Amino acid sequence: MDHIAPLSVDDDELxxxxxxxxxxxxQAYWKEAMTAPATFSLFFRRLPPERRFMLACGQQHAAERVSRLRFTDRALRRLAEVDHLEPAFLDWLADWRFEGDIWALPEGTPVFANEPLLEVDAPIAQAQLLESLIMNLVQLETVLASKAVRMVMAARGRPVVDFGLRRMHGVDAAVRGVRAYRAAGLSGTSNVLGGLRHGLALNGTMAHSYVLAHDSEREAFRAFARHYPGTTLLVDTHDTLEGVKTVIALMREEAGLEIGAIRLDSGDLGELARGARALLDAAGHVDVKIVASSGLDEHAIEALLADGAPIDAFGVGTRMGVAADAPVIDLSYKLVEYAGEPTIKHSPGKINLPGRKQVFRRHDAHGGFVGDVITGRTERVEDATPLLHPCVVNGQAAPDAMAAADAARERVARDLERLPAALRRLAPLEGEGDYPVTLSERLAGRAGEAP
Amino acid sequence: MDHIAPLSVDDDELxxxxxxxxxxxxQAYWKEAMTAPATFSLFFRRLPPERRFMLACGQQHAAERVSRLRFTDRALRRLAEVDHLEPAFLDWLADWRFEGDIWALPEGTPVFANEPLLEVDAPIAQAQLLESLIMNLVQLETVLASKAVRMVMAARGRPVVDFGLRRMHGVDAAVRGVRAYRAAGLSGTSNVLGGLRHGLALNGTMAHSYVLAHDSEREAFRAFARHYPGTTLLVDTHDTLEGVKTVIALMREEAGLEIGAIRLDSGDLGELARGARALLDAAGHVDVKIVASSGLDEHAIEALLADGAPIDAFGVGTRMGVAADAPVIDLSYKLVEYAGEPTIKHSPGKINLPGRKQVFRRHDAHGGFVGDVITGRTERVEDATPLLHPCVVNGQAAPDAMAAADAARERVARDLERLPAALRRLAPLEGEGDYPVTLSERLAGRAGEAP
Structure with missing residues (x-):
C-alpha cells in the first residue's frame, strides 16, 4: 500500500x-467561441530593492516545455473530478495543442523593469492556459540565477559552490536551481542529482558528524584523506585553529597524505582564515586552500575579501538557496493584445505597455551596454540588438533552442562585463538603478494612459 | 528529440x-566497517524573528518516504559517473536498506527552538545518508505551514485561499505546499494539481485578461456569471466601484443571474470594500460576498479587519507562497549519539543536547499548553504528554501513519486553541517568545558544555 502522495510531477500531470x-x-472562451489571437507579455514592474538587474532564466525552457503541453487521458480523468468543467470541454481539451508563437529573451539575459521576458502569441484559449505554469517555471530560475550571480560577482573569480539543497524550497527548486546556478556561473554544487542532470561539477567535503563518529579529529582526518586524496577537511568541529594544527601534524606524520583544502564553517571566518593561512604557510603548505562556508551571502563574501581574508573558495547555501532578500519578483503575465487591438488595463501608478513588443539593447564602441529601448514588435532601432527571439513558432520549438540554452553560462559571463560598472555594485541601491530603459515614440504614444 | 531536462524527480531518483x-x-564508513548505531536529531536553534512557534510539518511524511529509499539500477548507473565512488561501494548501495527507527512529532505539532522534529536511530551509514533529503522535505512544509497558519489566525474564521502557485519556488513547492496549507487550515487553493493530490478544495475566480478580451466589463461579467452561477467577479479591471455598479446593474437587468461574490485586487482594499459593501447593501445584495487579494500577508489581513473592512474571504499568494519574511529556518540534523555514547560538538554560544531525546508538553487543567520539557528518550515526566512517536520501526513505517497524517489539520486547529494567547499574536516579537522550554535535570547535566 503506497499511501504517501508522490513527490514527482510527471510530464502528463503538468x-x-x-x-x-x-x-x-x-472553458468560457470555448463556449463563447472566442478564438481570436491574443498576446500575453511576461514582465516585472520593479526590480527588488537590492537588484540592479535580473538574469532572465527559464523562459526559453518554459516556452519549449509548454509548447508540448498535452491533456492526457490520465490528466482528463483527474479533471473530471473538478466542479464546473463540462465533459464536452474535457473532450476538447484532449485535442488541445499549442499552435502559437513564443518570443523569449535568450537564457541568462540581463533584464530590467517592464521589459518582456517572453511574449506568447496564440489564440486566447491557448495562451491563457499557459499562464500559471510559465510563471512558476520562470520565476524560480530567474530569482535563483539573479541571486547566485551576485555571489559570483562578490567572489571576484574565486569558485562559489552551491550547498543549498537542504534549505531550498522542495525537490524541484533544488534540482532545477542547479540549472540556474550553472547559468549564473557557479563552479559546482553539492547536489548530486542537480549536478548530474544539469551538468554542473559535483563538490563535497565532510560533515561534523564524520569527525564526531571517530575516536578523534585526527583519526577522522587521517581516514578521510586516505580515502579521498586531495580532499577538503572540515576543521571547526572542536576548535578551528587546533583543527588546522592537527591537519599540519598529520601531513608531517604521514608523508604522501594529500590534503587539498581545509573548510571553515563557523566563527569569525576572516580572522580564522588569516590564522589558518599563517599556520599552513609557516608549515610550508602554501598549496593547501581555504574554503569558507556558514551563512554566507554576497555582502559577507564582499566584506571578507575587502578585508583581505585569504579565502580561496566559498560554499553558499541558505541565503542563496531561497534568494532570502528577494525570494519573489513581481512577475506579471498580461494580456496586451486581443484580436489585433492593444489592450489597456487602467492601473493607477503603473506603466502599461499595450501591444506586441520588442526590446533593443544599445552598445557603445566597446560593446558595453548603454541602454535599452522597448518598442512595438515590428519596429526597428538602428545600431541596437533586438533581444526577443522566436523560440516557438506555430507550436514548434525552434531547432537552435538547445544551443541557446547551453550558451546561457557563456552569455551571462560575457554580459556581466558589458553592463555598466555601477550595475555590478552589490551594496543596497540608493534611489533607482542607473540603466536607462526608454520607450519608442510609437510605444509611448500607445501607452498614453500611463503616468 | 527530447532535449529538455525532465521536471520530475521520480521515486527512483530520490x-x-x-x-x-x-x-x-x-563510503568511508563502509570502508572503515563503522556499523555502530547512531542517532541524528533534526531541530532548529532559533525561531525566525516574527514566529512565536513553528508548525512541524512534513517530518512524518519524510520519515516514511526515506524508510523506503532504494538505490535502483538506474540510480546506480548515474552514480557510476561520479568521481570517488567505487564499484564495490555501488554494489553495496544496491542492497542498502533503511533498517532503523525514526521518531517524529505528529504532523502539525507546534514546535519550539531546540526540540527535535524527528530523530533517526540507525547504523551510521544508514542514518547519515538520509540527512539532505529529510532536511529538504521537512524544511519546505514546515516553513510554508508556519507562515500559512498566521494568515488563518489573522483572518479570524474567514476563509483564506492559496493563490500562490505562480510565485512559489518551483513545481514541488507549489504542489507539496498545498499539503502544508491543508494542515495549516487554509480553506482552498487555486492550484488544481495541488488541490487534487492533497485534498484541499479548489477555488477560482477570473483574471483581468478575461475582462479585457470582451467588448466591455459588463459583457464579460454577464458571460462568466451565466457560465458559472454563483461565481466571483473581478471588479477592478478599470474602476473598482464602477465595476461593482456594473455587477448590480447586471443583477437588476437579468433576474436569476447568480453572483456569489466580487473580488477586489488592487487599491485601498479597506476603503474599496466599504464602498462596495455600501453599494451592494443599498441594492439589496447583502448576500454577495467580498473577496480581497493583492499582496496580502497576515499583517495586512489583521489591519484590514481591525479597521472593520467588510471582507469575507482572502486570496493570498506571493508573500505566503515563499514565506517571504522567513523563507528558511535554521534546521540542523546533528549526530547526537554514536555507539551508545552521546556526542558533543563544541559550538560557542549554542546549546548542544547530546543523546536520544523526547519532548514532553505540559497542560493546565483546561488542556492549555503551559510549557515543554526536553528529556532523554527514556525519561518520563509526570502529567505531561510525550510528543515524539516512533513512526518507522526496524525500517517499517508504522501502520497508523496515514491516519496521523490526515489528522494534521485537526491537530493544528485544536493545538492553536491550546497555545498561550500571547503566542497567537502576530505583531513582531519584542524579546523572546513566552513559551517555557526547559531541560530535564539529566539532560541539562549531559549538556554541561552549553552556555
Missing part, C-alpha cells in the same frame, strides 16, 4: 499544474 | 537527491 481559473476561463 | 558528501562519508 497540464494540471495550473490555477483553476485558467481552466474555467478557457 | 536516492540521488543528496549532497555528495553524504555518499563519500557513507
Amino acid at each position: 497540464a494540471l499544474l495550473t490555477d483553476l481559473y485558467q481552466l474555467t476561463m478557457t | 536516492a540521488l537527491l543528496t549532497d555528495l558528501y553524504q555518499l563519500t562519508m557513507t
